Structures are given as structure tokens and as C-alpha cells.
Amino acid sequence: MELEPHLTKLFINNESYIxxxxxxxxxxxxxxxxxxxxxxxxxxxxxxxxxxxxDSPWRRMTNIERQMLLLKFADLLEANQERLAQLTRVxxxxxFHPFGRSxxxxxxxxxxxxxxxxxxxxxxxxxxxxGVYKIVRNEPLGVVAGIVPWNGPLASVGLKAAPAxxxxxxxxxxxxxxxxxxxxxxxxxxxxxxxxxxxxQVLTGDGSTGALLASHMQVAKVSFTGSxxxxxxxxxxxxxxxxxxxxxxxxGKSPAIVFDDAHLExxxxxxxxxxxTNSGQICFAATRVYVQEKLYDRxxxxxxxxxxxxxxxxxxxxxxxxxxxPVVDKSQFDRIMGIISRARDNNEGALCYGGKALGEKGYxxxxxxxxxxxxxxxxxKEEIFGPxxxxxxxxxxxxxxxxxxxxxxxxxxxxxxxxIQRAIRISSAVDSGVxxxxxxxxxxxxxxxxxxxxSGLGREMGEHALRSYTEPKTVLINLNY
Ligand code: NAD
Numbered sequence: 001m002e003l004e005p006h007l008t009k010l011f012i013n014n015e016s017y018i019x020x021x022x023x024x025x026x027x028x029x030x031x032x033x034x035x036x037x038x039x040x041x042x043x044x045x046x047x048x049x050x051x052x053x054x055d056s057p058w059r060r061m062t063n064i065e066r067q068m069l070l071l072k073f074a075d076l077l078e079a080n081q082e083r084l085a086q087l088t089r090v091x092x093x094x095x096f097h098p099f100g101r102s103x104x105x106x107x108x109x110x111x112x113x114x115x116x117x118x119x120x121x122x123x124x125x126x127x128x129x130x131g132v133y134k135i136v137r138n139e140p141l142g143v144v145a146g147i148v149p150w151n152g153p154l155a156s157v158g159l160k161a162a163p164a165x166x167x168x169x170x171x172x173x174x175x176x177x178x179x180x181x182x183x184x185x186x187x188x189x190x191x192x193x194x195x196x197x198x199x200x201q202v203l204t205g206d207g208s209t210g211a212l213l214a215s216h217m218q219v220a221k222v223s224f225t226g227s228x229x230x231x232x233x234x235x236x237x238x239x240x241x242x243x244x245x246x247x248x249x250x251x252g253k254s255p256a257i258v259f260d261d262a263h264l265e266x267x268x269x270x271x272x273x274x275x276x277t278n279s280g281q282i283c284f285a286a287t288r289v290y291v292q293e294k295l296y297d298r299x300x301x302x303x304x305x306x307x308x309x310x311x312x313x314x315x316x317x318x319x320x321x322x323x324x325x326p327v328v329d330k331s332q333f334d335r336i337m338g339i340i341s342r343a344r345d346n347n348e349g350a351l352c353y354g355g356k357a358l359g360e361k362g363y364x365x366x367x368x369x370x371x372x373x374x375x376x377x378x379x380x381k382e383e384i385f386g387p388x389x390x391x392x393x394x395x396x397x398x399x400x401x402x403x404x405x406x407x408x409x410x411x412x413x414x415x416x417x418x419x420i421q422r423a424i425r426i427s428s429a430v431d432s433g434v435x436x437x438x439x440x441x442x443x444x445x446x447x448x449x450x451x452x453x454x455s456g457l458g459r460e461m462g463e464h465a466l467r468s469y470t471e472p473k474t475v476l477i478n479l480n481y
Pocket of ligand 1: 227
């Protein structure tokens with residue numbers, strides 16, 4: 001039998017395997033996903049460092065050749081998007097429309113966007129005003145490990161691999177143990193695109209594999225997306241090993257502030273989509289909504305009506321008209337249902353909509369709305385990472401800025417108003433990496449994305465990401481002799 005090339009490229013000499021299940025029905029998808037162990041990680045890092053050697057094909061590639069490679073890879077992602085989405089969907093549960101297509105679109109867009117940067121990020125020069133001519137070169141770091149979560153497995157690859165490779169690094173992807181299938185398929189596309197061996201590798205595994213990469217002495221950087229707890233652990237491992245560079249994209253509990261003068265339908269549309277896309281399992285989902293007094297009742301009524309209208313698009317993610325699938329797995333389902341029932345039992349707020357599990361099989365949860373929540377309550381303060389929102393009333397601008405900022409998170413916020421001066425004022429006052437005005441829970445390729453406070457460290461996307469994958473080297477040329 002002739003094996004497909006990617007099957008012989010996986011590191012499978014370890015004896016541990018992960019099992020993955022379909023969250024739409026609870027059935028086993030595979031119990032054969034390899035966990036890369038110490039030997040595997042060492043081998044991948046060794047091969048990556050060889051691929052990064054100064055005289056390697058990768059380092060000798062011209063800008064145009066590297067651009068063509070990234071663009072070809074983007075084309076391959078596009079051509080294979082339905083297959084890639086399906087491989088994610090059978091373990092994540094998100095339907096192709098709107099989430100599957102959009103997360104793959106993010107990955108494709110990242111490779112195209114960063115291909116355009118390849119010949120435009122060389123560095124700077126400064127004149128020999130003092131007799132010394134100065135060159136500042138943006139040099140690649142070396143081996144970059146991308147450790148990604150399950151909720152946007154391919155988008156995360158685009159956000160990390162594209163800028164890493166555009167700046168000349170070599171990249172090792174460690175997908176989440178919950179959604180590993182698409183990443184294994186990516187290996188095949190890497191070969192088809194023609195990346196030199198060792199430039200773009202995939203190591204499946206769980207947290208232990210991630211920890212091996214984060215603590216490896218020959219890995220120069222780890223770009224991590226995931227929970228705050230793991231992000232902190234990754235930073236400790238990085239510091240305790242070789243002080244490798246770290247980018248952290250962590251959690252959020254993003255506030256949306258809706259003023260009395262907001263365009264009501266627009267505010268409802270953005271907020272409801274933010275909660276229902278990928279069943280609320282999005283780091284920058286608007287899950288803490290504040291509405292000014294006069295608009296509050298109408299907003300709440302409209303928000304709930306919009307959720308009710310979506311009730312018939314929740315279901316089997318394989319069906320064409322379904323837009324909202326299950327949450328990722330049983331542990332996530334149990335955690336979210338536990339938070340909902342404790343909030344109800346402890347009177348943490350008024351349950352206005354949802355709150356129940358749906359269907360006989362799989363891990364479906366109704367979009368759930370709590371209003372009038374207690375400020376210190378878990379449902380109000382903590383990231384739930386599911387289809388659960390808290391909606392509260394506010395009185396005036398100074399009060400709402402303080403409340404919006406009273407959080408350990410700072411990933412995204414949104415302000416909904418038709419008063420441009422107020423919108424700009426609030427955008428300065430809120431403490432978050434991204435602020436949407438009359439929109440929320442969205443990103444742009446050309447702009448930095450990332451969080452303040454415990455939502456993260458560093459930025460992805462835009463030119464800022466290039467900075468985090470390069471080290472400036474200053475070359476001083478003495479002309480005075
Ligand atoms: P997680 O922290 O459990 O896992 C993320 C990744 O880290 C996985 O690949 C996992 O195998 C790996 N890992 C686990 N332990 C490790 C260790 N000790 N060392 C190194 N790697 C380790 O997160 P998750 O449950 O997969 O994802 C959900 C979280 O991700 C949420 O908090 C969400 O807000 C966050 N998230 C943030 C962003 C962002 O851009 N800010 C985007 C998506 C998700």
C-alpha cells in the first residue's frame with residue numbers, strides 16, 4: 001500500500017495517544033492521536049534548527065520565493081477549506097457557516113497579509129553624522145513554537161505561523177489535544193506547498209508536549225494562545241529555561257457598553273452574534289453587556305427576541321442551515337452547566353433566557369442570559385467560554401468606565417453610541433487591547449490584536465506581530481579611520 005507522505009512525517013514513536021470525540025453526538029472519532037514526547041520534541045527541534053542554519057535552503061531563499069511559498073500555502077488552505085473545516089468540526093462542533101468559514105478565512109488572510117510584508121520589514125539605516133554609519137536589521141529568532149487552543153485551531157495557526165515564517169523563522173505547531181485532526185492534515189499541505197524540510201512542522205500532543213516546547217533550550221520563542229493559567233505556566237517555563245521570547249493571547253470577559261442613543265438594531269446584532277458564534281467559545285466575545293437605563297428594557301427584549309429567532313439554527317453542525325453547534329466536549333459542557341446552575345441557585349442574577357441543555361445527545365447548551373447580576377459573582381466576573389452573557393443596567397459615563405475596567409481581563413471592549421465624541425472618549429478610557437465603536441468581537445489583519453492586564457502579553461496581527469518574531473540587530477560601521 002502506498003502511504004500518503006504526511007503519514008510518514010508524523011512523530012509517532014511515543015506510546016501515548018489522545019482520544020477525541022464528536023461533541024455533536026458524543027461518539028469517539030479517534031483514539032490514535034499521538035502525543036509527542038520528549039524524544040519527539042527534541043527531534044523536531046533539532047530538525048527545525050537544521051532548517052534554520054545560515055546556509056540552509058530556507059535562509060537562502062529570496063524574498064520573492066518566500067512570498068510565493070506563503071501565497072501558495074494560502075491558496076492550498078483555500079482550496080482545501082471544506083476538508084479542513086470538516087476535520088475541525090468533528091471535534092469542535094462549530095458549523096461551517098458562520099464560524100468554520102470565517103476561522104479558515106482568518107488563516108488564509110494572515111498568510112496573504114504577511115506574504116506582503118516579506119520584502120518590507122528589513123530594518124532601518126541611520127546616516128554617519130558622527131562618523132558611524134548605522135544599520136538596524138530585523139533578524140529572525142530561530143525556532144518558534146506555536147501552542148494553540150481548540151476554539152479557533154486554524155485561525156490561530158494563521159496568526160502565529162504566517163508572521164513567524166514571513167520573518168524567516170522556522171515554526172513548530174502544537175495543536176490542542178481537543179482539535180488535533182486539522183493540524184495533522186496541514187502537514188500534507190506544507191509538503192504540497194514546498195516548504196523546505198523542517199521549516200513548518202506539526203507535533204500533536206497534550207499539555208505535556210506544550211510544556212516540553214515551552215521549556216526547550218533550543219526553542220527561541222513560544223507564541224501561546226489559551227487560558228490564563230496555562231499562559232502563566234508557559235511564561236514560567238520560558239523564564240526557567242532559556243528566557244525564550246513569549247507572546248501570550250489569553251482569556252477575556254469583554255464589556256459592551258450600549259448608550260441610550262445607540263442604534264438599537266445594530267447593537268443587538270453585534271452582541272448576539274458575538275454570543276452565538278462558535279457557541280460563545282471566542283476569547284473576545286461580548287459576554288459582559290452594560291446598557292444605559294433608558295434603552296435597557298428595549299435592548300434586553302430585542303436581544304432575547306434575537307436569540308429566540310436563532311433557536312431553530314441550533315443543532316447538528318453537519319446540517320446545512322445550522323449556525324450554532326454544541327460546546328467542544330463533555331468537560332466544557334459540565335463546567336458551563338455547573339456555572340449556570342450555581343448562578344441560579346445562589347441568586348447571582350436573574351435568568352432571563354436559556355440556561356438548559358438541549359437535545360438527547362451531544363453537548364448543546366441554550367444561549368443563556370443573566371441580568372441584574374451581583375458584581376462579585378462568578379457569572380459576572382469570570383470568563384465562562386460558552387454561550388452565557390450577563391446584561392446589566394448603568395446610569396452614566398463615569399460609572400460605566402469604572403465598572404467596565406474593574407476586571408482582570410482587557411482583551412476587547414465595545415461602545416455603542418451615535419455620539420462620536422463620547423465614542424472616542426470611551427475608547428481612550430477603557431483598558432483593553434482592542435475597542436470597537438458600534439461593533440465588537442471582531443479583528444482586522446492590519447491592526448494589532450491582544451490584551452492588556454491578564455488577557456495577555458504582546459500583540460498578534462499587523463506590523464506589531466513582526467516585531468515579536470524578530471530581534472533587531474544593530475550594526476555600527478566606523479568610517480573614521
Ligand atoms: P488551555 O490553556 O487549556 O490550552 C491551550 C494550549 O496549551 C493547548 O494546546 C494545550 O495542550 C497547551 N498546554 C496545556 N498545558 C500546557 C503547559 N503546561 N505548557 C504548555 N502548553 C500547555 O486553553 P484552551 O482550553 O485550549 O483554550 C481556551 C482558552 O483560550 C480560553 O481562556 C480563551 O479565552 C483563550 N483564547 C484566547 C485567545 C486570544 O487570542 N486572546 C484566542 C482563543 C482562545
